[in-house]
Amino acid sequence: MLRSGVVGDPPSLEGHLFAANNFETTLLVFDQLTNYDNNSVPQPMLAESWDVGTDYKQIKLSLRKGVQWHSGRDFTSDDVKYNIVRAQDPKVGAGQFANQARWFTSVDTPDKYTAILNSDQPRPLVFDFFEYFNMVDKDTVEGPNSKTATVGTGPFTFVEWVPGDHLTFTRNKNYWQSGRPYVDDVRVAITKDPQGMVSQLEGGAADMIRSAPLVDYNRLKSDEAYRAVIHPNPGTYFVIGFNTLNAPFDNKQVRQAMNYAFDRQRFTDTATYGAATPSSLMWLPGSPAYDASKANAYTYDLDKARTMLQAAGVTQLEMDCLLTTSTEGNIACQMYQADLAGLGIKLNIKVLESAAWLDQVNNRKYVGGYWSPASYGQLSPGTTFGGTKAWDPLNNNEGFKSDNYTQQVAAAGTETDPTRQKQIYAQLNDLVLDESFVAIVSTSPQIMLTTARVHGLSPTAHASFSFTNAWMDA
DSSP: OOEEEESSOOOOTTTTTOTTTTTGTTGGGBBBBBEOTTOOOEEEESEEEEEEOOOSEEEEEEEOOOOBBSSSOOOHHHHHHHHHHHHHHTTTSSTHHHHHHTSEEEEEEEEEEEEEEOOOSSSHHHHHHHHHOOOOOOHTSSSSTTTTOOOSSSSEEEEEETTTTTTEEOOOOTOOSSTOOOOEEEEEEESSSOOOOHHHHHTTSEEEEEOOOOOHHHHHHOTTTEEEEEOOOOEEEEEEEEEESSSTTSSSHHHHHHHTSSSSHHHHHHHHHSOOOBOOOOOOOOOOTTTTTTTTOSSSOHHHHHHHHHHHSSSOEEEEEEEESSSHHHHHHHHHHHHTTTEEEEEEEEEHHHHHHHHHTTOOOSSEEEEEEEOOOTTHHHHHHHHTTOOOSSOTOOOOOOOHHHHHHHHHHHHHHHHHHHHHHHHHHHHHHOOOOOEEEEOOOOOEEEEETTOOEEETTTTSSEOOOOOOOO
């Protein structure tokens, strides 16, 4: 049994919901149609091969034969169609895949193992979509046990979830990747805080923990009893989002002031021990959207923030900062709280369970701001803007609306010419910095701490770690 540890319960068993740590917990039961390799080249998963038209308007998928759901039912083209149509509903999950699923005006299923996805616009980012998009079982998600059970085609089958205590999974003996997974069972212990998770690892009750506090990573990384598995390119980063539906955050000058008021360098030095890189944009060198001249556009400047707030008529303000249990998030919000106090702003730090945080943030019920890791920075910039809740132009967590932004994101998702793409990305960078409805803080390192017994964990292109090839010393 591979014993893992995470902080807090998953928000649900929903396969079309991507949240922190899900890929190492509830999403162990699922597969995707394709996955990227280390060079961002799509590789076969449930789709064995594909044919993409030169105009990117039609994608023909040839599905792998012999794949079964954990219930024993065959996986077919009807399942692909069902998943895409289901995800078009913004009420499914957190609506994270609605925009991408709506790319396809129809899905043809000429036979059991062929699915043809049709679009009226070019969809060059289709494999970015597939990377995160799990195939869920219709019978389960529409059945009476949808809240308490989950079924996929993946390497592990779901056994049970005892909220506040643990989740368990067992090896899928009929998995289409013959001989895998290697471990028989996975037990995920649910702890209340990061220190409890670390205590389980050091006390021998856990073999591995995801997202360990960086202070503990820094302390244990040189200890021979442990290993630190660092994701090479997770594309994750920390953000502060502002609810633009409420004054004074409906004023971009106020949001810009708040951007200047966060000390990114101090945060990365203090909370991440230099493991993160401060930045005002989410791109790393190598991304087609990276621009060194804009990467640190918002340097820490309280005097400038104060002047901007006064110009906007804001001298006193009370706001919240919502976060889930996170050592780095707590440090960030406490730093921010102290600095904002000097500007006449009272920041209330509110730590919520994952499900409550998602409800408050996704439905824009919060007053002020929220702290969160964000993702997709390793994928195409068009996917980052069009496929995440922080940036979704039609339904983002901040309630931000802009026709220009919507048009630019749509263009980023359909443009196939590299030169024109670069121009669109530059315009989006300028808009993000100017509107500041989300303040990017820094990169967010993704680390798995394990005991020396654990081998074979492999980073994926969807910012997680795969357990499929994991094995353990006796």
